[in-house]
Amino acid sequence: MRLLAGLLAAALAAASCGDGDGSAGSFEGLTVFAAASLTEVFRQLAPSATFNFAGSDELATQIREGAPADVYAAASPRYPDELFAEGLIDEPRVFATNRLVLIVPADNPAGIDSLDDLAADEVKLVVGAEGVPVGDYARAALEAMDRADVLENVVSNEEDVKGVVGKVATGAADAGFVYATDASAAGDDVRAIEVPQDARTVVRYPIAVAVEAENEPQARAFVELVLGEEGQAALAEAGFGRP
Amino acid sequence: MRRAFDIALAAAAGLALAFLLLPLLALFVRISPDELLAALASDAALDALWVSLKTGLVAHVFVLGVGTPAAYFLATKRFRGRGALITLVELPLVLPPAVAGIALLALFSRRGLLGAELDALGVQLPLTQAAVVIAVAFVAAPFYVRQAVASFETVDPTLIDASRTLGASPARTFWRVALPLSATGLGAGSALAWARGTGEFGATIMFAGSLQGVTQTLPLAIYAQLDIDPDVAVAIGALLVLVSLTVLLSLKLLPSWTRFTSASLIRSAPSGSS
Incomplete structure (x- = not known):
């Protein structure tokens, strides 16, 4: 090594x-x-x-x-x-x-406007893997809101935040949790939805x-x-x- | 002077061997056999093994089932643009896997070329297990098709003619003459395609994502486990070294085996008596 x-x-x-x-x-x-x-x-x-x-x-x-x-x-x-x-x-x-936001593709095919919409059937959610900060923050945020159930819709655990952005920006996924700065860096390809902030999710x-x-x-x-x-x-x- | 040259050659050979083999050896040295087995029994490793076997098998059935007749067509029919077509089929061989990943997204994702049509049918491929199968088949198929075309091309045309003259249909000629005579090459291509498919990483992580038990294949599990439990990553790596070694050894043994079986098959084939 x-x-x-x-x-x-x-x-x-x-x-x-x-x-x-x-x-x-x-x-x-x-x-x-x-x-x-x-x-x-x-x-x-x-x-x-x-x-x-x-x-x-x-x-x-x-x-x-x-x-x-x-x-x-x-x-x-x-x-x-x-x-x-x-x-x-x-x-x-x-x-x-930094703060955590939810991003959706620009055309928002799954019609997601709030965290509640994430729990709908067949929503493809992408998060960071466990141990990857952006993934741990997302899990903490969902737990803080008592919405850990939406994690059942996770279709990919990415190894870093850019992996999450990529999956959403290409439209492969319906939504993903990223940092606010990554959402703005991705420009027009994604739309950001604010997530209620919690002390545990201040990045x-x-x-x-x-x-x-x-x-x-x-x-x-x-x-x-x-x-x-x-x-x-x-x-x-x-x-x-x-x- | 000649002696010095020989020594230089031997030194280069030794260096090359050490460079190629030491990293693989280091995998087995890093953890004890007991730890290796324990790590392989972890959920992450077993899930990845299952995903790899399942997707690999489905992709392989598809590659052989479509690739064999396609290769026979390319090898036996003469038409304009045939050479160009064979070259295009081989393109994914030299294509970086990440390009395969973004290309599959460009075709199949909801914003892709076929996205609207697939969406209308309610089919969403990216980030599903089907996406793993597609990625594996995409990168592995050329290894098989290329080898299969070459194998069919080496079948002696007079044997094909003889079979047809003796009244066998084109289909029967394919099954009883061309296929057995090409068995060695087809087997080698199949093994190479399987090995390439098992190792597929770049296209899979881009097109299928990484979810344990669903889309996380063995190579993806190595990547994911590296910072969670490095022992599991090393153990999966060691397992894949053994799998690769098996594929390679069977390739080396294959010719002598098939030469025997295909020869015995041909003896009875064109007569159609069996």
Whole structure:
């Protein structure tokens, strides 16, 4: 598995070649592991960095296996807290919040206007898999509303939030739970329906530098960028909430 | 000088072997046989095994049932555009699986080319077990059809003519002459298609999604279990290595077996006496 990590490092290094420098300065050579929901805004903040976007849980597994992450940004405190306790990353700091929404395809073929409609027969619902933050938030939200029964209509458990967006945007599924920012990033292909908010479903994004970061100064600079004015402005523009 | 060259060749061969085999070996080293069996007995692994076997079998029946006559047609009929048609049939062989996934969505999803028609019939394919069957058949069929066309093409035409002259119908000639003579190639194509279908991942996860017990096949279960219970992921991986090895070994053994059986079949075939 160390070998696997080494190969991953080589692949990531190869993938990072050719990126242009962003306005935020050069992050050439920096490797950031980030939750899939951060894809658009992180790329915009540091175009020259190398990103590995995936489900927060999958990224945590990769870091445990020795993958060469300089920075880890997750969509839930659960995995950063675990990795911090294991001595793999510095103390995580929350840099943004998000909220859960329900999305349907633009033409809304199943006629879904509220959470209650999700329980109808033959509705194809897509959520994140168990352990994937967006899936866990969705389950918590449904339980908080006493509507766990709609989970019977789940036809696919996706490994990250972009998987859910893709299934709904292509019309393969009738509805899916994603973050508000992913719903706006998907543009006209999907329509978002608000979900009653609950304390358990406030989405917090922590970020931390990896203890074994190979590019520590750049990693610290990236974290400061995200927590600083420019990062916060970009996050706000993408629809994220303040920490 | 020659000696140095030989040593260099041997070193390259050793490196290639180590590169190809060490990762597979690492799977078996990572967990003990007891843990491996326990992991294979987990619900996630058993559900995935069942989904893989069921969808694989249905897809395979479809691939053989339609692919065999289709290949016979392509191999024996001469018409304009035949070469182009065979090339097109082979296209999914080299197509990235993710392209297969998005292409199947483009055809079958509700917004797809056939979406409105299927919707009117009340048929929704994406994210169902039927979608797994379609994805597996789509990526596996070319492996079989390609091999089957090649096998039918190598059947000696004089044997076909002899069968027809002796009064056997085209259908009887197909069953009793062409099919037995091509058995080796058809068997090899069938095994390759089965192996490719069992390994199918990209098209399935895009078109059929991943739901344990319904659409989550063995490769999808490896991916899903990696961050839930890595032991289960490793165990399924080890199982698939053994399955692949079995397919490969049977391919190696197949020719000697079928040469014997097809020869004995042909002896009685054209006479139509049996």
